[in-house]
Amino acid sequence: MKASEIKVFYSNTNKKKIKISSSGTAYNVALSHWNMDTIEYQEEFKILLLNKANVVLGLHELFKGGTACVHVDVKMVLAVALKCNAHSIILIHNHPSGNLKPSRADKSITSKLKLACELVDLNLLDHLIISKDGYYSFKDEMLLL
Numbered sequence: 588m589k590a591s592e593i594k595v596f597y598s599n600t601n602k603k604k605i606k607i608s609s610s611g612t613a614y615n616v617a618l619s620h621w622n623m624d625t626i627e628y629q630e631e632f633k634i635l636l637l638n639k640a641n642v643v644l645g646l647h648e649l650f651k652g653g654t655a656c657v658h659v660d661v662k663m664v665l666a667v668a669l670k671c672n673a674h675s676i677i678l679i680h681n682h683p684s685g686n687l688k689p690s691r692a693d694k695s696i697t698s699k700l701k702l703a704c705e706l707v708d709l710n711l712l713d714h715l716i717i718s719k720d721g722y723y724s725f726k727d728e729m730l731l732l
Contacts, residue, residue: 605643607635607677610713610724617679617717620646626719630657632680634664636673637712644671646679654683659696661703668709675710679717687716687723689730697725 607613613635620633630652636644647667650657657680668676678700680693689697697714704711713726725731 607637607641607643607712610715610722610727613677613679613713614715614717614722614724616643616646617715618719621681621717621719623719626681626717627683627685629654630681630683632657632659632678634667635677635679636668636671637675637677639674641675641712644673647671656692659700661696661699664700665703665707665709668704669707673709675712676704677712678714680715681717685718685720687718687721689714689716689723689725694730697731701731 605612605616607616616635617633621631625631631648632650632652633646633648635646638644649663649667650659652658664676664678678697693714693716697711700714701711711731713724713731715725716723
């Protein structure tokens with residue numbers, strides 16, 4: 588009886604290195620990868636993957652939801668980050684309404700992911716709620732300690 592072989596690899600073809608030094612830089616990177624035609628239509632959840640020097644390894648779209656929420660699976664977030672050998676991550680999702688205030692669910696999933704990341708020695712640097720006109724940073728607002 589033979590088991591399937593699982594291959595894990597990562598390849599970054601981007602020659603330009605982007606270093607994340609602030610929530611504003613992370614917002615600009617995220618916005619450049621967001622579909623402006625759907626940012627006010629459908630909620631999406633993505634993660635920004637960073638190496639130890641906070642240089643971007645990539646941005647990965649994980650989940651799409653409806654007009655008011657998106658379901659986030661903690662295991663999937665960790666799986667992507669670990670497969671990419673990321674040192675740190677930044678969570679990013681949009682609010683189609685444009686209201687940047689975090690919901691109770693936003694705060695809850697951030698707390699769950701913070702704890703999960705700590706268990707696998709992964710740094711959760713920030714969680715951004717974005718719109719095409721601005722962003723809310725959990726770190727800047729001291730909600731991510």
